[in-house]
Amino acid sequence: MKAAVVYESMFGNTKMIAEAVADGLAQSGAALDVVVRPVTEAMPEDLVGLDFLVVGGPTHLRRMTSRRTREMRVGSRATSSSRSSNDSEEWAQVAATGVREWLASISDVATTKRAAVFDTRLRYFPADGAAPLIARCLRARGYRVEAVPRGFLVESALGPIVKGETERAKVWGMALGDQLLAPCTCRGDAAPPRVGRSFRMSLGQARWGIAP
Ligand SMILES: Cc1cc2nc3c(=O)[nH]c(=O)nc-3n(C[C@H](O)[C@H](O)[C@H](O)COP(=O)(O)O)c2cc1C
Numbered sequence: 197m198k199a200a201v202v203y204e205s206m207f208g209n210t211k212m213i214a215e216a217v218a219d220g221l222a223q224s225g226a227a228l229d230v231v232v233r234p235v236t237e238a239m240p241e242d243l244v245g246l247d248f249l250v251v252g253g254p255t256h257l258r259r260m261t262s263r264r265t266r267e268m269r270v271g272s273r274a275t276s277s278s279r280s281s282n283d284s285e286e287w288a289q290v291a292a293t294g295v296r297e298w299l300a301s302i303s304d305v306a307t308t309k310r311a312a313v314f315d316t317r318l319r320y321f322p323a324d325g326a327a328p329l330i331a332r333c334l335r336a337r338g339y340r341v342e343a344v345p346r347g348f349l350v351e352s353a354l355g356p357i358v359k360g361e362t363e364r365a366k367v368w369g370m371a372l373g374d375q376l377l378a379p380c381t382c383r384g385d386a387a388p389p390r391v392g393r394s395f396r397m398s399l400g401q402a403r404w405g406i407a408p
Pocket residue numbers: 204205206207208209210211254255256257258259265266268269316317318319321322324350352353354355400404
């Protein structure tokens with residue numbers, strides 16, 4: 197059986213979690229053959245022939261990232277004199293494509309319809325994350341999200357990952373793989389929590405020092 201873990205990551209934390217989930221899938225009872233791809237490199241063709249898709253991304257302002265939130269951080273870094281032009285190009289690419297944009301590109305090509313989702317989010321701000329919204333986007337494209345959306349914690353916006361979370365991601369990946377051998381329970385189809393009201397956006401902007 198084949199699986200793909202597709203992730204978005206600005207500072208490398210979600211990438212590490214994605215790799216741990218992939219390890220878990222590969223070591224599960226289903227012994228999946230797993231590819232791990234950043235959204236900036238994942239092609240719609242990567243979904244052909246898959247049995248399972250895992251999608252993950254960072255939480256920005258309690259939601260999936262958007263071009264606007266990615267540019268807030270990229271802008272401040274890309275102008276740093278310590279960055280090479282190659283780095284700047286890479287950051288511009290990161291700003292252009294996130295999970296949101298990638299999901300919009302996959303609608304007609306996917307051959308698998310089984311999926312799971314995760315996000316990374318702050319340890320001290322863990323209530324809402326991007327994962328339920330990623331799940332909602334996948335469902336809108338006909339996927340069954342077969343596990344409760346999962347959040348993995350980071351210490352600060354740049355990381356590192358909270359101790360023990362990488363191991364938790366691997367265990368989660370193993371459980372997902374094992375679950376593939378059982379009939380689908382579709383537990384993730386419950387409505388995601390309500391997020392994203394304007395006062396929350398203001399709170400997020402204040403917390404991150406972002407001008408509205
Ligand atoms: C602009 C911006 C907004 C953020 N907003 C939130 C938030 O609302 N809630 C939260 O838990 N973390 C928030 N974070 C922290 C991210 O969750 C953290 O940067 C991310 O998990 C790191 O993953 P990465 O290294 O893969 O980019 C924010 C980070 C940035 C840069």
